[in-house]
Amino acid sequence: MKKVININFQGQVIAIEETAFEILSQYIDNLKAYFSREECGDEIVNDIENRIAELFGNRLKLGFNCITDEDVESILASIGKPEDFDTDYDESSDSTSGEKQSSFQSKKESESSKEDQTRLYRNSNDKIIAGVCSGLGYHFKIDPVWFRLAFILLFSVLFWVYIILWIVLKPKPLESNASKRLYRNPTDRIIGGVCGGIATYFKIDSWIPRLIFAAPLLLNIIGMSSFSFFPWNKFFDNVHFNFEFNFSVFLVYIVLWIIIPKATTVKQKLEMMGEEEYIKSIRTAVSDNVANAKSKSDIEVSQYQSSTLLSEDLNFDDKKTALPPPPPKDSATLKKTVSEPSERSGCLNAFIVLFKIIFFGFVGIFALLVIAALCALLFAGAAMMPLKALFIDAGMETNLLIFSAILIFVIPLIALVLWIIPNLLKNAKSRTIVGIVAALFWFLGVSLAGMLATRVANKFKVDSVNEKNIDIAPFAGNTLHVEMARYGNDYNMFDTAFGITSDINGLPFYNLNEDSLLFANINLQVTQSEDSLFQVRMISSISSTDLRKAKSDLKDFSFPVLQKDSILYLPEFFVTPVEQGFRNQNMVVEIAVPAGKTAVLSDDLDNYRENVIPKIVRRRYKRYSEIYDRPPVDTTNVPNSERKVSQGELETDNI
Amino acid sequence: MNIENTQSQMRKGVLEYCILSIIKRGEAYPGDIIDEMKNAGLQLLEGTLYPLLNRLKNSEILTYRWVESNSGPPRKYFSLTEKGLEFYKLLETTWNELAAGVNAVTNKPEQNKQQS
DSSP states (O other), rough: OOOOOEEEEEEEEEEEHHHHHHHHHHOOOHHHHHTSSSTTTTHHHHHHHHHHHHHHHHHHTTSSSSBBBBHHHHEEEEOOOOGOOOOOSSSOOHHHHHHHHHHHHHHHHHHHHHHHHOOOOSSSSSSSSSSHHHHHHHHHTTOOHHHHHHHTTHHHHHHHHHHHHHHHHHHHHHHOOOOOOBBBBBSSOSSHOOOOHHHHHSSOHHHHHHHHHHHHHHHHHHHHHSOOOSTHHHHHHHTTTTHHHHHHHHHHHHHHHHHSOOSSSSSHHHHHOOOHHHHHHHHHHHHHHHHHHHHHHHHHHHHHHHHHGGGSOOHHHHHHHHHSOOOSHHHHHHHHHHHHHOOOOHHHHHHHHHHHHOOOOHHHHHHHHHHHHHHHHHHHHHHHHHHHHHOOOTTHHHHHHHHHHHHHHHHHHHHHOOOHHHHHHHEEEEOOHHHHHHHHHHHHHHHHHHHHHHHHHHTSSEEEEEEEEOHHHHHSSSSSEEEEEEOOOOOOOOOOOOGOOGGGGGSSSSEOOEEEEOOOOOEEEEESSSSSSSSEEEEEEEEEEHHHHHHHHHHBBBBBOEEEEEEEESSSEEEEEEEGGOOOEEEEEEEOOOOTTTEEEEEEGGGGGOOOOOHHHHHHHHHHHHOOOOOOOOOOOOOSSOOOOOOOOOHHHHO | OOOOHHHHHHHHHHHHHHHHHHHHHSSSSSHHHHHHHHHHHHHOOOHHHHHHHHHHTTTSEEEEEEEEOOOSOOOEEEOOOHHHHHHHHHHHHHHHHHHHHHHHHSSOOOTTHHHH
């Protein structure tokens, strides 16, 4: 059984089998491409179309109902395929024969492709990245959209699978062979036709998916209004429904927009709607068309319509407009209704315009956010440059850093430019080799970065802890005042790029001097003393590549504690040589208070940044506290004006 | 050496002459030309004919006028211009010389080979 459609071809209404129409329009496209080189190529194509129309007319006059595949094939054979034309006088004979041979070969290849369906190829006809999903779909005769979805949802797992398939499989132009496919519906669309396509696929009304996609946005608008008409307002606010959910729905739409192809040709529409539905739509369209064709005005219209309309599927559009049947008063109005989508009521139209504005607003904001994030990354990278020396040695590691940074950031940029320029020039050739080389270099960059990361991580491999006790000389009175001794020398704030200096407080807990690193990450603890003397214990820790280096680095820590009678001065920073770099240096200062006596801590000591004991010291502490099971300190008589510090957090803090 | 190639070269050379001589007899539209050529046993594809006519028209050897047809779309009827007539005459003399020469060369008995 075959479907017959009516086409307007060179001013004639011709009933033609749909498959025959496909062949014909394909052929005319080929002709156009072939004669585009020629002067007045359009005219030649037009003449040939004219001739075909005449031959069709003769055929129909003989009493046949419609033009069949065989008719078209025989007529096209008599006109000849573009590769059989002897038009190229100017070109040398060798090149024409070469062309013939190559076209002959390509014919052979396309025949052989039908034979070995068992092999897996990348589909170069229908691709988004490399045609892997499309090729898989062809192989298993399934809609490629499901493969695309799977690859996106399981991105982390299947990423490498995709890359490997990309490299291993050969590209080949394949015709889609799934019986039913999900397409974006160009005749039933508001933004991208995604909802329309989904509705067609599942045979539901298109407002259902539309409502699902628009629901978060609508609820948002409701939520924005200050009236709490709706009891669920508060509920949604509480679960932070608004932004995240909105955004994810938006993202889903965009992803679907990208991975679902648009149905443009008749074949795709057939696949989109399924055969029965399509026949129904065609039937109504054909009957409308025939009725129209009989009216005289349609003949006028036909003269206005250029022959290019042939390639468009007029009837399909007609079907949508057929609901309010347009009275064909004059040609202009009829043409308008053909080319434009169905009219909507004013209110709905306004809503759609609003929706579009919101949608494109979202897209714009999203793009701006991406750009802003990139800029921020750039600035942050520049800001971290002075810190580089603290983590990364000069020489080999610096080189690694530079190479990997260049490869990781510059390669995609180059690839993007290489990809954009030909696309802009409409000269899109598949440059798989460029892609593969770029990908290889990028992965090289990633692996260099990995090497660098392991080297840096190695520097934190071994931890070491050092303890130092200072006895406090006896003094009169029961109270020890602990003050901070300010660091006297100058120190630099981090000089970030572009003349911006950032506040010390905003940055990590260390500062730079010419030859020293100043750390403020000191943790102050107060415990109970075992005897009747105040004691100060300093526990410093560092990470390094090996234990020996860690031990020697620990000896270079400088934290001079000064006692003047009942006042104890603790330095503002502990200082290490700048050559050490940042190796997770930490210090815990423990003041042991004897029973019946009090330690008063100055507010200045709040500047010490570390609130919790570093993990490595804590491990040591735990053992310590188990050995000496000390009772909590007595903190009875403390002046009101000053902060009193009780002890005992220590044991509870231990884990 | 490719035989197909040589054949098509030969055919190309005389194609213009044949077409022009058909048109010289009276106005003709491409369908007539195709039919006549086919009847004479000369294979000609529409795809070859139309570009050729187009070129001849562009170099002002041919001119055409639209004629309404009672079956199908209007047709282009081609006729020779003044310039085209001269062109045709030149082609005619060339062809006659060529045909005579070729016949003379190819039809000679094989004896001359032995003499030389």
